[in-house]
Amino acid sequence: MAHVLVTTDYLRPGDTVHRLLTDAGHSVAYDPSSGPRREADALTLFDGADAAILASEPVTPEMLNAATALKVIARSGVGFDSVDIQAATDHGIWVCNTPGVNHHAVAELAMGLMLTIARRLDAVIPAVRSGQWPRTAGTELHGRTLGIVGFGASGRATAELGRAFGMEVLVSTRYPGQDTEGLEFVDRAVLCARGDYVSLHVEATAGNHHMVDAGFLEALKPTAVLVNTARGSLIDESALARALDDGRIAGAALDVLESETISGGSALRGRDDVVITSHLGGQTVEARQRAGLAAAENVLAVLAGDTPPSPVNQPAAAS
Missing domain, CATH: 3.40.50.720 (NAD(P)-binding Rossmann-like Domain)
Structure with missing residues (x-):
């Protein structure tokens, strides 16, 4: 035994x-x-x-x-x-x-985060609970461009859902694989330049540590939203906070942070332009x-x- x-x-x-x-x-x-x-x-x-x-x-x-x-x-x-x-x-x-x-669970959360940002649900829901009735004008995902960095199981599942929403889907990966109809494979620079939503789906390796740095963020559109349901170590959080402060990107939706404890400090907590969930991807x-x-x-x-x-x-x- x-x-x-x-x-x-x-x-x-x-x-x-x-x-x-x-x-x-x-x-x-x-x-x-x-x-x-x-x-x-x-x-x-x-x-x-x-x-x-x-x-x-x-x-x-x-x-x-x-x-x-x-x-x-x-x-x-x-x-x-x-x-x-x-x-x-x-x-x-x-x-x-x-x-x-958990790739379907992760992909569904990634889309949910995009919808939350697009329709400002993070602000509307608590406002209604408090007795207000905001009529906030959001934006649609249909017709927008979704850039997916990494094409493992969760990246593939997110691409499938993005297409179902009527989004143009760009993928940056070294391993395209099969069943890629309706997707456009591009290098990362092109993806950053064109993506309205950029969703991370890569492993946390030494080479990927802080892959989203000041240079990555500078390459994004000023209207872009960064989505991360992978690992917090992929993003330089200080660089992301500066990019948001400077208006270089529009917002971020994050299910993971570098420090995920309640006491963990992050320059991204408490911001109106950032939605954070509690590492729920596989939950x-x-x-x-x-x-x-x-x-x-x-x-x-x-x-x-x-x-x-x-x-x-x-x-x-x-x-």
């Missing part, structure tokens, strides 16, 4: 994931966290754990040094930039994610269910001595 630690806050004792793990003969413990853990707590998080299902909390080399029994970290989501992959690999620990579980009932089950399948495979279905590394001990 192995011991599985679960920190993903929407996974609960008695749910489908719990039953899947316990039916396989494993014990399960839960330790969710709504914010950063104290250093001492983080260093002992994996004590006694053979496997862990985690949300997006950081996993440092120091934590992995103390994780003497850990064999697998399964992210209940697509991104894995919160885990030190090299340290995990060096310790012989599999790191897995759950690709394909649908359907996506959560798919993510939890996929994470559990990765854990069960490793504990059974098999290669997990969706690894993001090749641990030294498994080479």
Whole structure:
């Protein structure tokens, strides 16, 4: 019997994931966290754990040094930039994610953010709740140009929805793939010059850190809206705030920030030209269910001595 630690806050004792793990003969413990853990707590998080299902909390080399029994970290989501992959690999620990579980949810939120900005729903809804009756004139998405940076699963799903809204869809990517009818593939400079809405759908890698910098923002139309449902590290938030202050772009709709805790500072909080949601991209009932089950399948495979279905590394001990 192995011991599985679960920190993903929407996974609960008695749910489908719990039953899947316990039916396989494993014990399960839960330790969710709504914010950063104290250093001492983080260093002992994996004590006694053979496997862990985690949300997006950081996993440092120091934590992995103390994780003497850990064999697998399964992210209940697509991104894995919160885990030190090299340290995990060096310790012989599999790191897995759950690709394909939330791209429709992310795409729908991206379109929802665009609609919120276009129709000023962020201002209208609270005004009506307070007894006002604003008749704000918004704009339509139909006929506008949607620029999509990155063409993975969520980028493709967003492109499909953009076309359904009657938008002209531009894509900047190194990997066009197939099923691209009705899309125009352009370089990033052309996309920035033409996009009314520019939506980010790339991974958080070292090369993509602050890819949206002053130069990127300068290349956008002054009427453009930046949308980010990917990772907060893609945007230089200070540069974005300056661009908004100077009127170089019209607004931003962000589901992710570099610091997502309540106490985390950001020059973008509290602005009328920025809509911020609380990292809700994959937070649908359907996506959560798919993510939890996929994470559990990765854990069960490793504990059974098999290669997990969706690894993001090749641990030294498994080479």
